[in-house]
Amino acid sequence: MFQKVADFVFGKNKIEITGLNLDRLLNALAASGVIMRNICRVTHRIVTFDVTDKMLKKAFGSIDPSQYNVRLLSRRSLKNSFINFCKIRPGLLIGLVLTIIIIAVFNMFVWDVKVYGNEQIGDKTVFEALESLGIKKGKLINDIDRKKLAQELNSRLDQASLVSVEIKGITLIINIKERILRPQEEDEKTADEIISGYDCQIVKIALLNGTALVKVGDIVKKGEVLAAAYEEYYEGSQKVKEPIRAEGEFWGKVWFSHTRYYATDGVKYIRTGAKKTKFFWEIFGFKNSKNYQPVYNFFETESSQTKINFLIPLIIHKTVYYEQKPQLIALTLEQARELYGREVLEVARQKTPKDAVVLNSFIKANEENGLIRIDAVFETELKVGARQKFTS
Amino acid sequence: MDFMSELSKLIDLPADIIMRYRYTVLGGKAVYVAGHKGLKIYNSEKIELKIDKEILTVTGQDLIIKHLSNNDCIITGNINSVVVGK
Incomplete structure (x- = not known):
């Protein structure tokens, strides 16, 4: 088992050599540092043996092609298996490359903004300040000068004493330390x-x-x-x-x-049992929502959303419309x-x-x-x- | 008897510690040779390895060199005899 794993990692290449004086050749290969395994004398003119990927180059360098006929019978290694696999399934390779490119490209933009440390200053105020500075979702990370942004935010948010900006992955994190206001001095009047x-x-x-x-x-x-x-x-x-x-x-x-x-007297709305479920998705702030109006005269809705943050931040919104009918009750x-x-x-x-x-x-x-x-x-x-x- | 053999006898140590080569036969199925100087003859019934100034001859059936490097050699198969001689 261990040998098989080692063969797969380091490579196992079976070579067949045809020629005369094979004993001498084997000695020469061993003397030049080539480690051979499973040497098998097929006939007095043919010998086969296994070498690792590293030894294969050395072996080819040591064998004189004018005297010996060398044939590579099989190649088994992680690298070769991957290359062969990619040849058989090029779509998978393209998908892999595309995924890496997509991840790399999307990692160049800010897709989430988080604000920490604010109690008096509302998140909305911070977002407005950010937007006035041109920072919003989808902004290129390289275009954000963190020091300058922190200074600008500090000057715009009156109640903040210290603002720091950091970027973790695709998230822009704003840390705010708020000013501790002195207790208002008693009005003398x-x-x-x-x-x-x-x-x-x-x-x-x-x-x-x-x-x-x-x-x-x-x-x-x-x-x-x-x-x-x-x-x-x-x-x-x-x-x-x-x-x-x-x-x-x-x-x-x-x-x-x-x-x-x-x-x-009161009116009570009770569900009739009829319902309609609608989905729409949101990606990078773009929604495909359509104004849907159910055919019911009276209805109530229940909404939920599922966030999928694998590779791309996808949000699926689900809304269920329940039909209701009014009922007059004492x-x-x-x-x-x-x-x-x-x-x-x-x-x-x-x-x-x-x-x-x-x-x-x-x-x-x-x-x-x-x-x-x-x-x-x-x-x-x-x-x-x-x-x-x-x-x- | 050469100098090294005499020395091993004199100080009462196993010869293979002092000698420049060493070989181990494992249950008639494998021979491990360390410190060989190269192959002399190789076929499925007989393998001869140069060791120091002598020849190590392994005879048997279906002999395969499992591992061969500059210094070590592992021979597997049905081994009948391992002989060291000139």
């Missing part, structure tokens, strides 16, 4: 006391200066003073009240809610909650500040004056302390 920014229930207090006028568990209204701008202490038996700018944080439980009313509270609850909850969610920690959310459905009332509530925890600006 604001009040010294801390007031509540929301109607809430106080859950945590961390006060540095000033006097807290509320305690944990208190329910406060928007605008109510949480920390007064003075400190009280005793000097002997005398109570001293000293004005000081209140400093600290107050956290409270805040509920964000939204209410909507709906009629008790809504129960439970059905109304299921049908409309999400959209009311979404409106309530939009009212919630970004820094709020959502503790709980719920949807309630009640009947009120012949209508269905849907309440969606977000229970959150957030900093509620604020300062009131002087109007004067």
